[in-house]
Structures are given as C-alpha cells and as structure tokens.
Amino acid sequence: MAVSQSAITQITQDDVEDLAFGCALLGTGGGGSVGGAILETRSAIRKFGSVDVLQLKDLPANGLVMPICGIGAPTISFEMLNNGGEAQLLRREVERVFNKPVVAIMASEIGGSNGVEPVMWASRLGLPIVDADTMGRAFPEVQMGSFFVRGLPLTPIILVDFQGNVATITPTSGASAESESRAFTIAAGGVALMADYINPATTMIGNVIDGSLSTAIEIGRAVRGSTDPIKKLRTLLGAQTLITGKISEIKRRTDAGFVRGSVTIRGTGTDAGRELRIEIQNENLIATENGRVLASVPDLISVLDTQTGAAISTEEAKYAMRVTAMAWPCDPLWRTAQGLKTVGPRAFGYDIEYVPVENSPR
C-alpha cells in the first residue's frame, strides 16, 4: 500500500471527516462504524485543540509511546459512549507502572473507529499522535499486530473503562492476552480502552506500519469532491475492482464473540452474470468466485458504495445495496512467513494458500 506522499503534521476539526472516511475504508468491513467517533473527536478538538502528528524518529528516544485501541462490541460502543477521562486514566497508570513519561499516543489499529478515536484521546491529553499503527487495517484480535510479529514486549497491558476501573495484566502469551483482556471487557459491559505494547519510541522504529494516519486522511481528501471515487481509490491504493454489483445475500451470526458470515454480490453492468462471495469474521477476509479465491486476508478487501466510494461495514451491509468490492495489497510485513502465520488465511481457519491479490487470477 504505497500511498502517503506527504505526511500530515496536524489534525484539525476539518480533517476529522477525511480521516474517518479513510479509516472506514481501511477497516475492511470491521473496526466499528466511524460515525460516533467523528462527533466525539470533533467535539474534543473544539474544546481541547488540534493534534500534532509526529513521526517516531521525532520523539524523545526514551519517552513512552502509548498505543491505544477500543476493544469490544461496536454496537455497544454506539450506546454506551465514552466518559472522556479514560485516556487520562490509562496514561496515569502507564506512567505509574513504567515510571517514565508518555510522550505520544498511537493508534494500534487504523481501521474503523479505532483509527479515529486516538485522535480524540490525543486532543484530550494534549499529546501528539504518531503517524503509524500496527496493522495498516483492522484485525479482530489483539495479537494481530506488527509488534507481535516483530516480537516486541507486549506486557503489561492496561485496560480502563468509563467507570474508572483499571486493570493491569501480564498475560503469558498472545492468546492469553486476547482472552484476559476480553474478560475485562465483558465485565466492563462490552467496551473498554486498552494500551498494549507500551514501549519507548526508539524500540518501535521500524516495527510499525508507517504513515497510516496520513494515508487515511489522504484517502478521504482524494475521494471528497471526486467525480469517480472508485477510480480515484483504485489509483491511490493500487487496488483491483473485484466486482461491481448489488448485494444479493447477507448471512450474519454471532459466534464465540465474532460476527461470522458472508456477503454475496451479484454483478451488474459489465459484471452481469458474475457472483462474488466474501467470507466475514468481523472483517472481510476471503473473496471467492465459483470457489476460486480472488483475494484473501491479509490483503485488504473493502465493500464500497459504488456511487460515493464510502466503505460499507459488515453491520451496515444490506440487501440490494449497490456496491463495488475492491482489494489491494497489505503492508509487506504481513507477507513475511511470520506475518502470514499470524494473519494469513489459516490464522482464521481457512485451509487455503495465501496468494497476493496482484497475482490472483481474474
């Protein structure tokens, strides 16, 4: 994903919509709707000021970077909104535990609302935000990030909820990190704010997906005012259109805490007669036509409104919507052996070989 030409240095109220548009697209169907995050972030910037965006190398070497993400059910987060003080609690606990100052925060996951909300937290804390994340998209589990692949120290993990409950946990593995933090989240009513892989800025250099924030904002800016958003996005992301058509079937079930199912898109226009099926586990993971895999995780598969180019989340997808499914290459980090082991098709239980989207048959 070779996007960002010019790095963003500040995020103002006016940038929030563009950022959110890009984050929704990078969410590949998951990551939670960005609507609420837009309002909360604009409100925070109005009250607490714009947010400076920095590269890791610009930060004090020993200062801690606090990667933040919301964890839990998007549907619940739309009902039980933030208190506003959660990130301050996180910061206080991190500084207490590590006995070092936090100098910046970072989005763990750029996809969906988790890409937008850290900007709100940065504004509220008066801290800069790092122009990077650990996924370059959205993934459903906490260990599915670049820091895990590169073996950075994960623990301690700190979680807070809107009531002010704070948990500092030191799990023994990535899988335990997932289950322990999910247990806290359930006790917290289904949503919590989490910081993990808290490390000095220098330790993080070279181990993140650089430029994620700039990329998201650039996506929003490119599409705004464009007469052909789909074409614009294809060029910007180096993406391929998998199909243009109408949603003809949606299957959705919650299963062990995940939305699982599929969306079927029936082709229209030049794609008439074709049918694309997208397998979903919170995010869009595999796109097949007649059983043939056209694209698969960790490459990004997004379902977009054909007219506006706006991303349609798994929960928003509805019969007869006119959509374009698009896929583009993930960050090279995910194509390494360790990357594919962590987030390749088999990590999600699909017994297929990963083929980079640009090499897939059309």
Next chain:
Amino acid sequence: MKLDLRVGMDVGGTNTDAVVLDANNRILARTKQATTADVRLGMKAALSNVISSIGQDANRIGRIMLGTTHATNAILERRSLGQVAAIRLGAPASLSLQPMESWPNDLREAVCVETCILRGGHYVDGRRISLLDEDGIRKFLIGVAKDVDAVAITSIFSPTSPQDELRTHEIVKEVLGSNVAVSLSHEIGSLGLLERENATILNAALFGVVGQVITAMQDVIDGAGLAVEMLLAQNDGTLMALDFAKRFPILTIGSGPANSLRGAAFLTGLSNTIVVDVGGTSTDFGVLVNGYPRESAAGVEIGGVRTNFRMPDLLSVAIGGGTIISGSAEQPIVGPKSVGYRLDPDALVFGGITATLSDALVVEGRFELGTHNVQTSELARLKSALRNVNEFIADAIDQVTLGNTHLPLVAVGGAASLIPDDIKGVSRVIYPENGDVANAIGAAIAWVSGHWQGVVQIDDGFNTAVANGRTMACNRAIEAGADPQLVEVIEQIETPLSYLVTPTVHLIIKAAGPLNHL
C-alpha cells in the same frame, strides 16, 4: 348502514388535498384546496368539497386517514417547535458528548432549553451503570420549569432496560405536573444512543405541531357532523391510531413521501420507478421497489440531525412551488424559505411582491396559476433561478437512482411541473392523472401497522422469544384497527450484537394488515 367509504386527506405546507375512495379503491371525489394559516379552514374546505361531491353517500364515510407534513416542515424551517429539556441517564458513561451538541446551531437554539447527563442507565446485560440520580433530576426540572414545553428522556440501553426512563417520567409528573409532555427514548428508537436521543428530542419538540393538526382535524370532522374514526399516516407508508400519533408525532415525518410513493404506484400501476413529489415547501425524491418505498439502510438525517429511523430512502430538498427566489438575475438564491400556504397572495402571479418558483414556472409556460402577469423586470431572475433548479433536480435524481438511467420517473404533487419532461437520468417522465393528490390517495389505501423490538439471546428460548415478538407486533396492529384475520408480519430485522459471550441479536418486527370492516 355500510361504512365502506374512506377519506384520504393530506395537509401540506401549501395545499390541503382530499379524496374519497370506496371499498374497491375507486376515486369518488377529489379536491385540492389551499392550506390556511389556521389549518382548520383548509381542511374544512377540502372536506366540505368532497362531501358535497358525493352527496348523501357522505354518511357511508367510516374513516379519515390524515397525512401531514407539518412536522417535517417545522423542523426544516425551525419554526413552531416546542421548547425541550433533554435528560440523558447513564453517567459516568457518555459525558464526552452532550445532548444536541452535534446539532446544527440554529436547530439547537430553536429547540433546546437545557440539557443534562445524570447518573442512571444500564449495561447491555441489565446491570445498573449507576443508581438513578433522582435528586439531580428534580433539581434540573425545577431549573427549567418556567421555559419548558416538553421533556425528552434517554437512558443508556433503555430499549432493553426502560425502568430509569419510566421512573424519570414519574418524577417529571411530580415536579412539572401532567401538562408537560414527555418523550421516552425506549418508545422511540432502537440501540444507538445519539441517534435515539436525537429522535426522542425531536419527538418532544413536535408534540405541539402535530397536536394542533389533530385537534384541527377533529374540529372539522365534528363541524361536518360526521362521526368517523381518524388515523394518521406514518413514515413507513402505514397508518397509526390517533392516541399513538399524539405520543409519537415524529412518526408522521416521512409519511407524506411514503404516501405519495404508494399513491404513485396505485395511479400508474408501476412497481419499479422513481417518484418525485413536488410540494409547495419541499420536494422528495424516492424509489419504488416492487411496489413499496425503498427504505434507507442506515438511519435518516432530519433537519441536519442523525436519527436511527428507517424511512423511505428519500432525498428531501427544501425546494417547492412556493420556494422564495431572492438574489440577483446573475446570482439567484433559491430558498430555503417558502411562502408556504401564502402563495396567494404573496407570489407575483397573485399580485404579491415575493418571487417564487411557481412564478418562474408560469413565466416558462409550464404551469397555469394566478391572477396577475409577472413584471418584465423579474423575468431574467426567474429564468436563471429555474436553470439552477434543473441542475439541482438532475443531481438529486442521479443520487437516488445511483446512476441507473433506465427507470421511469413519476412526478406527483401540486407543483409536479417543476420536473421538466426532458430531465436527465431517467427513461421517461410520467405525470399521472390525479398525481397532484397522490398523497391523499396513498393515505386512503394504506395498511395499518404495529411494531415490536427487543434484544434476544440466541439460546433455547430464542424461538419462543421471536414468536412472542411477532404476536406483540400483530396485536399492536390489530389494536390500531388492522383486520385480525389478515394481519401479518411484514418485516423482521435481526442485527447481531458482536463480542458478547452469549450470542445475542437486536430484533425488530413489523406487522401490518388492511383495515377491518366497520
């Protein structure tokens, strides 16, 4: 005596239309009258007109179905809105965003007395977030007492745990008496705090507007010596009983377009088409799919405010026959204000001094109206305003069709000629006979409906819970007048709530049926 006739009436911002239909949906009488400042006069004129057309058959009228765009126009134009105090329960959650904080400033100023976020509310699993802050509620209410028309109460997860909203309602009655109307969010919308809260506040702001219309209609019915049942049209193209409509005035929003879409389907026999309803104050663009209005996927925005209402998927623009043209010939400004029912005498063609789109249409020869000629000095501005409107219309069509240019377009409503017959983006334009009263016809042919919604766990009790929900929805439709033999579930929407240990879905069930025979 057979009570086999029904009157469909639509009170728009500009015109009041009425039709009489028999049991076979034949149109026995129709009229179009001007809406008046006191809406009674227009309603009375419309009702007397159709009654006199059918002579002594008038005593066969059993029901009157009323559609009104008053609520929509009140919000779009920010007038006649009630003064609302908004209480949100759920602190310490949700303090990051105040009620109405993200509303357009002018609408907030027109509606808001004061807001607060107090302790109370529940988690998704029914546990308390915090103990209800009854003292805080009392203190807040005393502070707003002298300014407030209505109170809107929204508690976190009230669709599954409504008790704090119900208790707060009791406190409002204690402190402010029973005259201050209350709007409870769990009765208004589904999950999604801000959208539900917004709809609840708008509902509270609309009690007065819709209440006045209902009282006026009742006065007119009494005055005509009729003893008929009144039903109100709602946003999904179905009808609701009167006591229900008084509590949920917001449900009338979108009823006009839903009715005109169904009316247009009835008049043309088309089931897949674009329908454009051009009123005096606003124009609605919608799509009929298999005879029913295409519904919005996500919640709709009303007057710049996000809600979670599912409504006909409409593009509503503040342009209609009465829309005021200001600015210069080089840079005409179209709307957003309308002369509304005052086309006569305010518009130029009625000798007034306000330039409107109707004047522009008359000048172009697309509309016959009025008593006066338009002065030559006005022509340039009127024509260039109309050119702007054409571009606007073509854009709107493109948006609702999503670029599909093969659909026909049915233009209905009093100012249907605002849509040129050579407009881009459609296969052809149809102006059906009686299209100017399509709203009233749509109201008269509508079914009556009932809803149920809740959060259901997917376990052994799931099928029983769904069956109960379906029965509840059907019962509510029957209470509102649906034929018990013919009522059926017409929609069941399951939305999974992810990340919970026990698989859980939010379920919405809608039932509807034709009206029973009186």
